[in-house]
Amino acid sequence: MTQRFAYHVMPDPDGWGWVVAAEGYVTRSLPYGTVQEAIESTEDLVRRHPGSTLVVDEQPPQLTPIEIEHRLAA
Template structure:
């Protein structure tokens, strides 16, 4: 059975571009220069794991990087 993930594309909390984070996991990607680059990466992951979804968060989170990691890991 293939795993399904929810990939979040969101502004890097440190202000260095856009990141791709997987819901339920603490780690996230290195920052990409543009939102479009991050979405392309997330689309590639969705093709690799059919049934997965992409969530684009337009606003930077009001959380610290540690709080963000804990929220995505929950």
């Protein structure tokens, strides 16, 4: 059985373009230059994981406590 994901295309919180993240995961993709490039890449992921969804977020999500801690430690 294939795992289902909700893939979010969103502005990079660091301001470098657009990134893709699977809901519930901290890891994000490397930034894409345009929203269209990010969507095209995500559509390929959705095709490989039947039942998955693509969501375009206009605002970057709030940083999680783990991400804040990681950035402060760097």
